Amino acid sequence: MNCLLCQQPLRSDWSLAQLLSFKPLTLSRLCPQCLAQFTPIDATSACPGCGRAHSPKLCNDCQRWRRQGYALLHNRAWFAYTPAMKAFIQQYKGLGDFRLHQVFADQLQLPTRRTALVPLPSEPGHYARRGFDPVIGLFGHLPLALWLEKADTAMPQAQKDRQGRLQTPQSFTAHLPAKLPPQVILLDDLYTTGRTLYHAQAALREAGYTGKITARTLIR
Amino acid sequence: MLPLGFQLTDEELPKVGLTMASLAQLTPIMAIQSGRCQRCQQRALAPLPDGRQYCTACVGLGRVTTTTKLWRLPSGPATPSAMTWRGTLTSAQKQAAQAALTAVNQGRDFLLWAVTGAGKTEMLFPVVAAFLSRGLRVAIASPRVDVVRELAPRFAQAFAGASLAVLFGGSAWPEVPADLTVTTTHQLLRYYRHFDLMVVDEVDAFPYTQTPMLAAAVQQARRGPTIFLSATPDKPMQQAVKRARLAVAFLPRRFHGAPLPVPRQRLTGLKQVPKQLGRRDLALLQNLAADRRVLVFVPRIAWLKPLAAHLRQAGLAVRTAHAADPERAAVVQAFRQGEFTVLLTTTILERGVTIPRCAVVVVAADDPQFSASGLIQMAGRAGRSAASPDDPVLFLARHITLAQIEAIHAIRQMNRRQP
Numbered sequence: 001m002n003c004l005l006c007q008q009p010l011r012s013d014w015s016l017a018q019l020l021s022f023k024p025l026t027l028s029r030l031c032p033q034c035l036a037q038f039t040p041i042d043a044t045s046a047c048p049g050c051g052r053a054h055s056p057k058l059c060n061d062c063q064r065w066r067r068q069g070y071a072l073l074h075n076r077a078w079f080a081y082t083p084a085m086k087a088f089i090q091q092y093k094g095l096g097d098f099r100l101h102q103v104f105a106d107q108l109q110l111p112t113r114r115t116a117l118v119p120l121p122s123e124p125g126h127y128a129r130r131g132f133d134p135v136i137g138l139f140g141h142l143p144l145a146l147w148l149e150k151a152d153t154a155m156p157q158a159q160k161d162r163q164g165r166l167q168t169p170q171s172f173t174a175h176l177p178a179k180l181p182p183q184v185i186l187l188d189d190l191y192t193t194g195r196t197l198y199h200a201q202a203a204l205r206e207a208g209y210t211g212k213i214t215a216r217t218l219i220r
Numbered sequence: 221m222l223p224l225g226f227q228l229t230d231e232e233l234p235k236v237g238l239t240m241a242s243l244a245q246l247t248p249i250m251a252i253q254s255g256r257c258q259r260c261q262q263r264a265l266a267p268l269p270d271g272r273q274y275c276t277a278c279v280g281l282g283r284v285t286t287t288t289k290l291w292r293l294p295s296g297p298a299t300p301s302a303m304t305w306r307g308t309l310t311s312a313q314k315q316a317a318q319a320a321l322t323a324v325n326q327g328r329d330f331l332l333w334a335v336t337g338a339g340k341t342e343m344l345f346p347v348v349a350a351f352l353s354r355g356l357r358v359a360i361a362s363p364r365v366d367v368v369r370e371l372a373p374r375f376a377q378a379f380a381g382a383s384l385a386v387l388f389g390g391s392a393w394p395e396v397p398a399d400l401t402v403t404t405t406h407q408l409l410r411y412y413r414h415f416d417l418m419v420v421d422e423v424d425a426f427p428y429t430q431t432p433m434l435a436a437a438v439q440q441a442r443r444g445p446t447i448f449l450s451a452t453p454d455k456p457m458q459q460a461v462k463r464a465r466l467a468v469a470f471l472p473r474r475f476h477g478a479p480l481p482v483p484r485q486r487l488t489g490l491k492q493v494p495k496q497l498g499r500r501d502l503a504l505l506q507n508l509a510a511d512r513r514v515l516v517f518v519p520r521i522a523w524l525k526p527l528a529a530h531l532r533q534a535g536l537a538v539r540t541a542h543a544a545d546p547e548r549a550a551v552v553q554a555f556r557q558g559e560f561t562v563l564l565t566t567t568i569l570e571r572g573v574t575i576p577r578c579a580v581v582v583v584a585a586d587d588p589q590f591s592a593s594g595l596i597q598m599a600g601r602a603g604r605s606a607a608s609p610d611d612p613v614l615f616l617a618r619h620i621t622l623a624q625i626e627a628i629h630a631i632r633q634m635n636r637r638q639p
Contacts, residue, residue, distance in 0.1 A: 096283045099266050099276060131268035131285060 003031035004103045028106050037084035041077050041220060050194055051077040051220045070198050075191050077220030078107055085219055093134045101137030104218060108139060110185060116145040119187040120200050123152045138218060139187050148200055149173050165193045172200050174207035186215040224397050225295030225414025229288050236393055248289035258290050260409055261436040277433045281409055295414040298357045298399040303349035305378035309342060316469035317343045321350055323467040324417060324445040331461055334471035335480055335634050336451045336600025344419060345378050352382050352399055356416035359401045361408055363428035367421055367572035369549055372402045405434040411441035418442040421449045422571050424593050429454055452593035472637035478609030479635040481602045483628055485615045490584055494523035496530040501616055508579040509536055509561045512611060515580050516564045517598050519587035528564050538562045541569060570597040576605035585615035585624055595627035
C-alpha cells in the first residue's frame with residue numbers, strides 16, 4: 001500500500017509486541033514524513049471552549065459566544081491550520097480529490113457508546129458540485145448520525161471575511177430519531193469563528209434535543 | 221474565433237472569457253470515455269460517493285468527472301515574426317542546429333543529446349526562428365518550473381517580436397493565443413493539437429520520466445514534430461536512437477570547448493551530518509568558497525537547516541532553497557548576483573541553473589536519492605562560463621555507489637568523445 005499523500009510505498013515495521021498482541025495489524029494511511037508535516041494541537045494547553053492551540057484560558061472569541069447566551073461547545077481539534085493543512089484542504093475540498101478522505105482516519109477516532117456523532121452536512125449545491133460531502137468523507141469510518149440538513153446559502157463560508165462569517169444566518173434544520181442518546185458530538189472539518197457549529201447546536205436544541213452537545217473538528 | 225487550441229472543461233471556459241453561446245458551432249466531448257480520461261489519456265479513475273468517477277491523474281489541474289464536458293477549441297496559424305537574437309553559434313552548435321532543423325522540417329522527432337552547458341538553448345534559436353518566421357506555433361516545455369523560469373526571459377529576449385506566454389502552475393491564463401509558449405509539461409494538458417513544433421527540455425528529469433501522463437500531454441498538445449533535449453537520455457530514448465526511430469545530434473563539448481569538470485570523490489565518514497561536516501570536509505568547502513560561489517546539494521530537505529546553521533557558524537554566507545520554499549526563485553536570483561557565496565539546496569536545482577564561476581559539492585553522494593543522471597546534472601552546474609571552465613566538483617560520500625561510478629564514467633566518456 002502507498003501513502004495517500006505522497007504515494008510512496010508504506011513500510012510496515014511491526015514490533016514483536018504488536019505481532020504477539022492478537023490485535024489486527026493495520027497499516028497506517030500516511031507515511032511518518034507526511035504525518036509530521038501536520039501540527040497536532042496539544043489538548044492540555046488548548047482553549048477549553050474552541051480548542052485553539054496555546055490558550056489554556058477561555059479565549060476572547062469563546063467569552064463572546066458565552067456573553068451571547070450560547071452554551072460552550074467545548075470543541076477539540078486534532079490539528080492546527082498550518083500551510084500543510086491548508087494545502088490538504090485545498091486538494092480535498094477545493095479540487096475535490098475524494099481519495100484523500102481517509103488520510104486522517106487513523107487519527108480521527110471517537111467514542112461511539114451512548115453518543116451520536118453528528119456531522120455538519122454540506123449544502124445541496126456544494127454536494128452536487130463536489131460529488132461528496134467533505135465532513136462525512138473525513139469521518140466516514142465512524143458510525144455517523146445524519147440528523148442535520150443544510151439549506152443552500154448565498155456564499156460559502158470560505159469566501160467571507162470574519163465579520164461576514166459571524167453574521168451568517170441559520171441554515172440548519174435537525175430531524176431527530178425517536179431514541180436519543182445522552183450525548184451528541186458535532187463533527188466538522190474546520191473551526192474558524194465557530195459560527196457554523198453554534199448554528200448546528202441551536203438547530204439541535206430547537207428540534208428538542210436536551211442532552212449534552214460538544215464538538216470535534218479536524219482543524220482549528 | 222481566436223485560434224486558441226485549448227482543451228478546456230466546461231468549468232474552465234469562463235476563465236478564458238468564453239461562454240457556451242460563443243461556442244455554438246462546437247460540440248464538446250465527454251471528458252471520460254470508456255474508462256479513460258480524454259484530457260490526460262490515463263486510466264486512473266476513482267469513484268465519488270454520488271456515483272460519478274473522476275480522473276486522479278490530472279486532478280491537480282482541476283477535476284474531471286464522468287459528467288464533465290471537454291471543449292477542444294480549434295487552433296490556427298500564428299503571426300509570423302523574426303528573431304531578434306544576434307549572437308553567434310560555434311561550428312559544432314551550428315551543425316547540431318542544422319541537423320535538428322532538417323529533421324523537424326521532414327516531420328521527424330529529434331533528440332539533441334548535449335552535455336550540460338553545451339548551449340542547448342542557443343542551438344534552439346535558429347530552429348525556433350525558422351518556425352516562427354513561417355507563422356507556426358512553438359512550445360518550449362520542461363518538467364521543471366525552475367527551468368521554465370530560467371528559459372522564459374532568454375526566449376523573450378531572443379524573440380522580442382513574437383507574443384510569448386509563460387505557463388506554470390498558478391500562472392495567469394494567456395489572453396491571446398501566443399506565438400511562442402514556454403511552459404511546464406503539466407500545463408500542456410490544457411492544449412490540443414496546437415503546437416507545430418514542440419521542444420521538450422530535460423526529458424530525463426523528474427517527474428517526466430515517472431509520469432506517463434506528461435508524455436501523453438506532449439503527444440496531444442502538438443501537431444508537428446518534437447525536439448527532445450537531454451544531457452542524460454534514459455534507456456528507452458537511447459534505444460529509439462539506436463533503432464533510428466529518432467534522429468539525433470550529439471554534442472560532447474561545452475560551448476567554450478573545455479571538457480566537463482570530472483567529479484572528485486572523497487570518501488569520508490559524514491558521521492555528524494547534517495549537524496556538522498567533518499573538519500577536513502569543511503576546510504575543503506571553505507577553500508572552494510574563498511574564490512568562487514559554491515552550490516551544495518544535500519539529499520533531504522530536513523538537512524538544509526542544521527547544515528546551513530553549521531556553515532554559517534564557520535563564517536560562510538549561506539542561504540537555502542528547496543521545492544516547497546516560496547522564496548526559491550528570489551534566493552537563486554540573489555545567488556546569481558553574488559549576494560552570498562554558498563547556496564545549500566536539494567535536487568530541485570540540479571537542472572537549468574547557470575551560475576558563472578561556481579563549484580559544486582554533493583553531500584552524501586551515496587544517498588539513494590541521487591541517481592546517476594542527477595549526479596551528472598549536479599556536476600554540470602560547475603564550469604559553465606568560459607572564464608572559469610574548470611570549477612571543481614566534489615562528491616562527499618560514505619560509500620562508492622553505482623550511481624557515482626556511472627556518473628563519473630559518463631562524464632569521462634563524454635570528455636573523451638571527439639567533437
